[in-house]
Amino acid sequence: MAEPLLRLQGLSKNFGSLVVTDDVTLEVNAGEMHALIGPNGAGKTTLINQISGLTAPDAGTVLFANDDVTALPPQIRALRGMSRTFQISSILPGFAALENVALAVQARSGSSLRFFGNAAAEPALNIPAMAALEQAGIADRANVRAAELSDGEKRALELAIALAMQPRLLLLDEPMAGIGREETDRLVDLLLRLKGQMTMILVEHDMAAVFALADRISVLIRGRVLTTGSPADVRADPQVVAAYLGEQVE
Amino acid sequence: MPTALAARAAKPSLPVARQFLLPTAIFLVLALLPVAAALSAQQYLVDLATRVMVFAVAAVALDVLVGYGGLISFGHAGFIGLGAYAVGILSAHGIGDALVALPAAIAASMLFAWLTGIVCLRTKGVYFIMITLAFGQMIFFVATSLAPYGGDNGLTIAARNTVAGWALMKDDRAFYYVTLLGLLATYLFCRTLVGSRFGRVLRGGKDNATRMATIGFTIRRFQLVAYVIAGGLGGLSGFLLANSTEFVSPAYMSWQQSGELIVMVILGGLGTLHGAILGTAAYLLVEEWLSGVTENWQAIFGPLLVLVVLFARGGLLGLSSMPRGRFFGGVGNG
Numbered sequence: 001m002a003e004p005l006l007r008l009q010g011l012s013k014n015f016g017s018l019v020v021t022d023d024v025t026l027e028v029n030a031g032e033m034h035a036l037i038g039p040n041g042a043g044k045t046t047l048i049n050q051i052s053g054l055t056a057p058d059a060g061t062v063l064f065a066n067d068d069v070t071a072l073p074p075q076i077r078a079l080r081g082m083s084r085t086f087q088i089s090s091i092l093p094g095f096a097a098l099e100n101v102a103l104a105v106q107a108r109s110g111s112s113l114r115f116f117g118n119a120a121a122e123p124a125l126n127i128p129a130m131a132a133l134e135q136a137g138i139a140d141r142a143n144v145r146a147a148e149l150s151d152g153e154k155r156a157l158e159l160a161i162a163l164a165m166q167p168r169l170l171l172l173d174e175p176m177a178g179i180g181r182e183e184t185d186r187l188v189d190l191l192l193r194l195k196g197q198m199t200m201i202l203v204e205h206d207m208a209a210v211f212a213l214a215d216r217i218s219v220l221i222r223g224r225v226l227t228t229g230s231p232a233d234v235r236a237d238p239q240v241v242a243a244y245l246g247e248q249v250e
Numbered sequence: 251m252p253t254a255l256a257a258r259a260a261k262p263s264l265p266v267a268r269q270f271l272l273p274t275a276i277f278l279v280l281a282l283l284p285v286a287a288a289l290s291a292q293q294y295l296v297d298l299a300t301r302v303m304v305f306a307v308a309a310v311a312l313d314v315l316v317g318y319g320g321l322i323s324f325g326h327a328g329f330i331g332l333g334a335y336a337v338g339i340l341s342a343h344g345i346g347d348a349l350v351a352l353p354a355a356i357a358a359s360m361l362f363a364w365l366t367g368i369v370c371l372r373t374k375g376v377y378f379i380m381i382t383l384a385f386g387q388m389i390f391f392v393a394t395s396l397a398p399y400g401g402d403n404g405l406t407i408a409a410r411n412t413v414a415g416w417a418l419m420k421d422d423r424a425f426y427y428v429t430l431l432g433l434l435a436t437y438l439f440c441r442t443l444v445g446s447r448f449g450r451v452l453r454g455g456k457d458n459a460t461r462m463a464t465i466g467f468t469i470r471r472f473q474l475v476a477y478v479i480a481g482g483l484g485g486l487s488g489f490l491l492a493n494s495t496e497f498v499s500p501a502y503m504s505w506q507q508s509g510e511l512i513v514m515v516i517l518g519g520l521g522t523l524h525g526a527i528l529g530t531a532a533y534l535l536v537e538e539w540l541s542g543v544t545e546n547w548q549a550i551f552g553p554l555l556v557l558v559v560l561f562a563r564g565g566l567l568g569l570s571s572m573p574r575g576r577f578f579g580g581v582g583n584g
Contacts, residue, residue: 107467113475165466
């Protein structure tokens with residue numbers, strides 16, 4: 001259990017003179033739900049981008065399942081088992097919800113250099129895709145164009161895409177941002193059910209959700225990891241309360 | 251569970267019959283046109299329609315790139331020119347059979363597409379437009395400097411290609427049907443392509459490249475394959491063009507010609523394939539008609555194109571579905 005799936009070592013990133021990631025060293029254990037919290041501008045999304053490969057770090061290494069993946073592009077990391085959602089839902093707006101997910105299934109089921117045969121009618125792609133939509137709770141919207149889904153449904157679709165990839169590591173960048181209370185509750189339920197099936201990193205401002213879900217929490221302030229610990233330890237840490245939680249919890 | 255899920259998942263998003271109605275009608279009209287032309291003794295119609303179909307082959311292929319792949323290639327005429335020159339140069343050396351000339355035309359265009367595509371696809375957006383334009387101009391100037399093959403003046407071809415020694419394409423009407431066959435094959439191939447696994451990845455790259463990368467696709471590789479395929483079909487168009495005019499000229503690959511192809515695709519309706527055929531027909535027919543009316547036909551044609559782009563955003567196909575959408579509330583036709 002205690003074997004880390006993801007290891008960040010001395011990760012650093014500057015945007016000009018602004019230090020967004022400052023010598024971050026962090027271990028995420030296999031199977032755990034690891035929350036990343038911190039005030040706006042702490043560099044949480046930039047850190048997620050460096051883990052998933054969308055942003056290259058200036059220094060440091062990203063080790064995934066004991067392999068150095070620092071130089072690998074996002075598509076290779078995805079095929080090795082990383083999947084992610086974005087702070088602003090990133091979907092294929094012109095595709096039906098089902099087709100969005102079917103593409104994620106397609107990415108890991110044989111070659112996509114097939115020029116004949118109607119992909120939309122392949123049960124081998126559609127059945128797992130439908131199952132992922134079911135899991136995310138939007139199976140009834142399968143044939144709706146993604147652009148026409150509500151914000152909450154887009155979030156659910158993004159999650160279905162990520163789940164269809166059968167990831168070992170799921171990166172969730174503020175999945176509760178911009179959706180209603182009811183949808184948040186449903187999402188928390190879903191994530192609770194997924195807990196233990198895969199390793200997850202959760203970036204989130206909704207502290208109720210974070211404390212309900214996380215096994216461990218890392219607090220990020222101005223690009224640095226202030227502390228990492230259990231929810232109880234983090235909540236009691238006077239440094240954290242002073243720097244961040246003070247303004248969050250009344 | 252799986253059977254219930256499969257049944258729901260297999261539900262098609264569009265009624266199949268309606269989807270194929272217009273393309274079927276287009277090809278039916280094209281198939282019957284020589285008969286109508288013979289009955290009304292208007293032979294020039296066959297020549298005009300041949301010209302339309304020759305360029306429609308290239309336009310349909312360009313629609314795969316622009317309409318489905320989001321790759322605005324501004325050098326597509328270069329592939330037409332390469333295909334045409336393959337026919338012309340082979341003919342100048344006494345090789346006048348389609349069994350050699352056609353594969354040579356397609357292969358030359360595909361090779362050029364592959365070599366330049368590797369470079370072009372490192373760029374995006376406006377830079378992609380500029381670099382494809384640059385390669386198009388490069389091949390244009392190479393053609394103008396080919397002194398042994400006519401240089402600026404172009405090259406006359408002694409006779410149309412034979413097919414395994416048989417002068418099949420000598421007769422204009424027979425050539426018409428060969429061209430129609432080429433267009434039909436191109437259309438069916440591209441229609442299958444865009445619905446295939448490959449086509450789905452290509453379309454996904456146009457919709458959201460970041461998402462495609464994060465689910466594990468190296469989009470550029472798929473775009474390169476599409477570029478090479480579209481290049482090859484441009485070569486087919488060039489093969490037909492050289493045989494139809496029995497002449498090749500650097501003008502075939504001018505940047506104006508590339509621009510006209512883009513206009514044809516947009517005019518018909520991007521991302522529809524049969525729209526590209528309609529757009530090519532509309533463009534060439536209006537050009538033909540206006541140039542008969544006045545010498546300064548471009549002064550009328552220009553504003554006409556502006557109006558189409560302004561008021562029919564889906565091109566001619568968008569125009570046909572617009573009133574329905576307006577008056578009856580429209581059914582998910584966003």
